[in-house]
Amino acid sequence: MKITMAHGSGGNATKELIDQCFKEKFANRVLNKMEDAAVLTLTGPKIALTTDSFVVTPLSFPGGDIGKLAVCGTVNDLLMMGASPRYLTAGFILEEGLELATLEGIVSSMQRAAEEAKVTIVAGDTKVVQGKGGIYINTAGLGLIEHERDLGAAQVTAGDVIILSGSLGNHHACIMADRMGIQSNIQSDCAPLNEIVENLLAAGMDVKAMRDVTRGGLATVLNEIAEAAGAGINIDEEKLPVDPEVGSFCEILGLDPLYMANEGKLVCFVGAADAAKALAIIKQSRYGQGAKVIGQVIAGAKQVTVTTRLGGRRILDILYGEGLPRIC
Amino acid sequence: MKITMAHGSGGNATKELIDQCFKEKFANRVLNKMEDAAVLTLTGPKIALTTDSFVVTPLSFPGGDIGKLAVCGTVNDLLMMGASPRYLTAGFILEEGLELATLEGIVSSMQRAAEEAKVTIVAGDTKVVQGKGGIYINTAGLGLIEHERDLGAAQVTAGDVIILSGSLGNHHACIMADRMGIQSNIQSDCAPLNEIVENLLAAGMDVKAMRDVTRGGLATVLNEIAEAAGAGINIDEEKLPVDPEVGSFCEILGLDPLYMANEGKLVCFVGAADAAKALAIIKQSRYGQGAKVIGQVIAGAKQVTVTTRLGGRRILDILYGEGLPRIC
Numbered sequence: 001m002k003i004t005m006a007h008g009s010g011g012n013a014t015k016e017l018i019d020q021c022f023k024e025k026f027a028n029r030v031l032n033k034m035e036d037a038a039v040l041t042l043t044g045p046k047i048a049l050t051t052d053s054f055v056v057t058p059l060s061f062p063g064g065d066i067g068k069l070a071v072c073g074t075v076n077d078l079l080m081m082g083a084s085p086r087y088l089t090a091g092f093i094l095e096e097g098l099e100l101a102t103l104e105g106i107v108s109s110m111q112r113a114a115e116e117a118k119v120t121i122v123a124g125d126t127k128v129v130q131g132k133g134g135i136y137i138n139t140a141g142l143g144l145i146e147h148e149r150d151l152g153a154a155q156v157t158a159g160d161v162i163i164l165s166g167s168l169g170n171h172h173a174c175i176m177a178d179r180m181g182i183q184s185n186i187q188s189d190c191a192p193l194n195e196i197v198e199n200l201l202a203a204g205m206d207v208k209a210m211r212d213v214t215r216g217g218l219a220t221v222l223n224e225i226a227e228a229a230g231a232g233i234n235i236d237e238e239k240l241p242v243d244p245e246v247g248s249f250c251e252i253l254g255l256d257p258l259y260m261a262n263e264g265k266l267v268c269f270v271g272a273a274d275a276a277k278a279l280a281i282i283k284q285s286r287y288g289q290g291a292k293v294i295g296q297v298i299a300g301a302k303q304v305t306v307t308t309r310l311g312g313r314r315i316l317d318i319l320y321g322e323g324l325p326r327i328c
Numbered sequence: 329m330k331i332t333m334a335h336g337s338g339g340n341a342t343k344e345l346i347d348q349c350f351k352e353k354f355a356n357r358v359l360n361k362m363e364d365a366a367v368l369t370l371t372g373p374k375i376a377l378t379t380d381s382f383v384v385t386p387l388s389f390p391g392g393d394i395g396k397l398a399v400c401g402t403v404n405d406l407l408m409m410g411a412s413p414r415y416l417t418a419g420f421i422l423e424e425g426l427e428l429a430t431l432e433g434i435v436s437s438m439q440r441a442a443e444e445a446k447v448t449i450v451a452g453d454t455k456v457v458q459g460k461g462g463i464y465i466n467t468a469g470l471g472l473i474e475h476e477r478d479l480g481a482a483q484v485t486a487g488d489v490i491i492l493s494g495s496l497g498n499h500h501a502c503i504m505a506d507r508m509g510i511q512s513n514i515q516s517d518c519a520p521l522n523e524i525v526e527n528l529l530a531a532g533m534d535v536k537a538m539r540d541v542t543r544g545g546l547a548t549v550l551n552e553i554a555e556a557a558g559a560g561i562n563i564d565e566e567k568l569p570v571d572p573e574v575g576s577f578c579e580i581l582g583l584d585p586l587y588m589a590n591e592g593k594l595v596c597f598v599g600a601a602d603a604a605k606a607l608a609i610i611k612q613s614r615y616g617q618g619a620k621v622i623g624q625v626i627a628g629a630k631q632v633t634v635t636t637r638l639g640g641r642r643i644l645d646i647l648y649g650e651g652l653p654r655i656c
Contacts, residue, residue: 004650005650005653006649006650006651008543008651008653008654009543009544009647009649009650009651009653010542010543010544010545010548010589010647010651011543011544011548011587011646011647011648011649011651012646012647012648012649013648013649014543014544015646033480033482034552034556035408035409035480035481036378036404036405036406036408036409036539036540037376037377037378037405037406037408037409037411037469037471038376038377038378039374039375039376039409039411039473039480040374040375040376040377041373041374041375042370042373042374042375043373044373045369045370045371045372045373046367046368046369046370047367047368047369047370048365048366048367048368049365049366049368049415049417049450049451049468049470050364050365050366050417050451051417051418051419051451051452051453051466051468052419052453053419053420053421053453053455053466054455055421055455055457076364077364077365078364078365080363080364080365081363081364081365081367083365083367087377089377089378089379089468090379091379091380091381091419091466091468092381093381093383093421093464122377123377123378123379123468124379125379125380125381125466127381127382127383127464127654127656128653129383129464129654130653136421136455136457136464138379138381138419138453138466138468140379140417140419140451140466140468141365142377142470143365145367152361152363152367153363154361211364212364214338215336215337215338215339215342216337216338216339216342217338220338220339224362228362259339261338318339318340318343319337319338319339319340320339320340320341321334321337321339321340321341322332322333322334322337323334323336323337323338323339325333325336325337325456325458326336326455326457328455
């Protein structure tokens with residue numbers, strides 16, 4: 001069966017789609033009420049709120065699909081602010097002709113990712129547009145902030161140590177290889193980063209700021225932090241973790257892993273005294289085994305520099321141009 | 329200037345678009361931080377959370393545009409649960425080729441609607457896809473529930489009086505007339521319903537449930553309520569408010585206002601003792617002047633019936649088939 005415009009009518013066909021596809025998989029006490037909004041009682045006053053839309057093609061790829069991405073992406077944005085992710089909303093824009101079986105697979109994948117990330121999908125919406133059988137998903141997320149710490153780029157100061165939780169470029173290389181029809185074992189690193197963040201905060205590490213490395217790559221993230229912190233950043237090219245297969249892929253195609261997207265990696269700014277312990281904590285987590293200290297924050301101009309393998313130093317700018325379209 | 333794929337890269341072009349278009353118009357203390365999520369401190373533990381995507385064509389129409397709709401639609405969903413709307417997130421999916429001036433107009437319209445509805449846009453996201461210069465907007469909304477009342481379809485019981493806040497079909501007829509190139513003075517009724525809901529709750533009216541009348545029309549909404557309440561509903565055809573120009577439009581095209589979408593009307597279920605007072609309160613509000621009692625909840629089978637102008641009675645089913653595609 002394929003999605004038709006009738007599934008977006010708000011009438012009987014919409015109801016059938018919701019009952020058959022969404023209600024069964026996302027079933028929970030709040031969503032089941034099917035009211036205009038979910039009513040929730042929070043356990044604390046301080047929250048984080050975020051939103052992200054996902055337009056990736058192909059819809060499914062080694063290591064994940066658009067549904068897993070839509071949950072992990074928003075969960076990770078909440079985690080980066082030190083929040084404990086709790087609730088997601090999901091807005092689906094379906095293109096006419098989408099196979100119902102494809103949608104069901106995506107919805108199942110979202111539910112599995114939500115379970116792993118310990119979030120509940122409490123509200124949803126479905127629209128149908130003309131098109132070629134594609135799908136866009138928006139997720140908004142609410143997380144609780146259960147500590148008094150003030151995390152954010154503005155807290156970063158000279159001397160802070162920069163830890164990257166694992167290898168660069170995996171999601172980007174995976175999507176690109178798939179589109180180009182290149183056979184490879186490269187998998188997307190799409191994953192929820194709850195464990196890393198929870199363990200860092202529970203251990204009382206002096207974390208100043210965290211960012212997940214997505215569109216625009218590590219280079220763009222570091223420049224945003226340098227700008228907001230009013231400090232410089234220097235990273236060491238030699239220490240950047242890149243998986244061998246991704247490295248070869250980048251060499252052949254002339255790609256720079258510093259500008260490539262991940263979907264399950266974070267960069268973390270930690271006070272120097274806690275750096276070694278923080279690194280050890282990250283490395284003990286499922287998705288942080290490849291973590292490395294990659295550089296530090298330095299006094300001076302708001303710019304990012306790289307110490308190259310040959311010992312030189314170059315300025316690392318943010319991404320200019322297109323990047324890879326529809327990577328997330 | 330037109331939107332290009334580079335505006336979705338996450339790099340420099342994205343930053344420029346956000347700085348020039350979104351940051352300036354939506355400027356507020358929270359959004360300006362440009363972190364991965366907005367950090368907020370709520371004044372109470374009970375909240376409502378909702379999401380809605382908007383795919384309407386044309387993007388602009390008499391009485392509103394997709395931006396105004398995206399704010400009002402989500403604000404109204406929060407209000408229907410008795411919540412006081414506070415924060416919105418906004419996810420933009422832009423099609424390549426969209427004129428920047430069009431986007432700026434939509435963003436300005438969102439900001440005006442947000443001001444009227446007393447909500448702050450605290451988080452956002454922008455993606456770019458191939459296409460024909462269109463735009464989709466998702467808004468998620470958070471509202472505070474500052475009372476102990478339990479509103480919802482399950483609270484509705486036999487004897488409750490049904491009040492409709494104004495004329496049916498205006499948004500639907502407006503979009504349809506525009507697409508068909510029919511000259512008319514019909515305007516969309518797109519509006520935030522804060523005043524009506526706040527005044528009803530502040531006066532302590534015995535409100536059981538509220539729903540805004542959107543996709544699927546009043547017929548679909550009433551059937552959903554009857555189903556959830558486990559009761560029957562009877563409405564009086566003669567009492568249904570329809571503006572003369574919308575009425576003529578429907579007659580010519582053979583449309584039934586009961587299945588047509590509004591974007592600024594609500595239907596409200598009130599204990600019989602408070603019905604007259606609740607009606608008076610709604611009629612005093614800017615967007616409720618045309619309010620009418622249209623029927624009541626009755627014991628018996630979970631179905632909706634209409635007493636026709638000739639005194640007969642017919643069953644009113646939910647919308648079957650397509651409705652009008654991309655009406656919201």
